[in-house]
Amino acid sequence: MEPKLIKEGYLVKKGTVLNSWKAVWVVLSEDGVEFFKKKTDSTPKGMIPLKGAVLTCPCQDFSKRTFVFKINTAKNQEHFFQATHLEERESWVKDIKRAISCLQGGKRFARKSTRRSIRLPDTVNLSEIYVQMRDQEDGIKELKLEKEKRVYNHCFTGGCVVDWLINKDKARNRPEALMLATGLLNEGFLQPAGDLSKDGAEGGAESAVLDEPDAFYYFADSGFFCEGYSSDEDGILKEEFRGNIIKQGCLLKQGHRRKNWKVRKFILRDDPAYIHYYDPTKGDEHLLGSIHLRGSVITAVEFVPDAKRYDVDGNLFEIITSDEKHYFLQAATVEERKEWIKAIQMVSKTGK
Incomplete structure (x- = not known):
């Protein structure tokens, strides 16, 4: 019986020989992980057997x-993979761990709720705490903080995290709150912003989160960005990033000059209405471009002018901006295309 396909999508993978990171199409089945240079390729670049593997x-x-x-x-x-955002990583990790567990127990893969392994009491649910922290009314307030001629947007201090955990009865005292905050940091829910918090996270101390007013942190899926003191023009540019993140993930984008297709990470923000795209192998500080969506037209299309046939695998859609610029994108599935079109259309109508 052929192994059942469980999951597929774009991830960034570290080369096994060279240290370069590249975007690849990854397919998870019951007994292994295959990765392809392109989604349309019939032969994988490699296969990772999951029997006896450790994630x-x-x-x-x-x-x-x-x-x-x-x-x-x-x-x-060793094989290293990088997701574009926290929710995507959690989804891959959960399914791969389940596949490994089923292989060890001689069972067929079936999804079920599994708790991540962390050194915290069994009663602690980090995902639930994170959702409560993000609550607009009752959670931790995201602020604009300044330090050493830099401005950190959408962030908060380590002391605020500790205070919130105690005030909401998640921890009995500051040492216990620091342990809980460190769990949130280790699982990727919180991220360090600035040298002090990054040094604390990498220092190997019992508490990686610093209970200090100068140690800054941000939510993994927030609109965080850092800027230096700059001109008015730069300030206008940074205004693009102030909106809430509505959706993010990888899509194929057609280049404007060479007309070739490349995997790009897209982040959709609502107010102002922008979608930014990045090289997923280099991180969010390597912005490649932005599309102002106010007044744009977003539609599904069946073909793209100047596209090579073997580069197109369906699920196409087009963004036409108010100044008549055309952007052609490919989603991985029909459902994913519907989700992106719906989200972008909503932002284009409601955002500034």
Whole structure:
């Protein structure tokens, strides 16, 4: 019987020979993980057997990369993958762990709720705490904080995290709150912003979160960005990033000049209405471009002018901006295309 396909999508993978990171199409089945150079390729670049494998998440081998997980095979080969955002990483990790567990127990894969392994009491649910922290009314307030001629947007201090955990009866005292905050940091729900908090996270101390007013942190899926003191023109540019993140993930984008297709990470923000795109192998500080969506037209299309046939695998859609610029994108599935079109259309009508 052929192994059942469980999950597929774009991830960034570290090369096994070279240290370069590249976007690949990943297919998870019941007994292994295959990765392809392109979604349309029929032959994989490699296959990772899951029998006897061990998955590590969060993986902190790379201080400048977030949302990384590691698969160690039975033959002690290491494979590193990076997701574009927290929710995506959690989804992959959950399914891969379940597949490994089923192989060990001789069972067929079936999804069920599994608790992540962390050194916290069984009664603690970090996902629930994170959702409560993000609550607009009762959660931690995101602020604009300044330090050493830099402005940190959509962030908060380590002391605020500790105070909130105590005030909401999540912890009995500050040491217990620090342990809980460290769990949230290790699982990727919180991220360090600035040298002080990053040094604390990498220092190997019992508490990686610093209970200090100068240690800044931000939510993994927030609109965080850092800026130096700059001109009015730069201030206008930074205004693009102040909106809430509505949707994010990888899509194929057609280049304007060469007309080739490349995997890009897209982040959709609501107010002002922008979608920004990045090289997923380099992180969110490497912005490649932005599309102002106010007044744009977004529609599904069946073909793209100047596109090579073997580069197109369906699920196409087009963004036409108010100044008549055309952007052609490919989603991985029909459902994903519907979700992106719906989200972008909503933002284009309601955002500034």
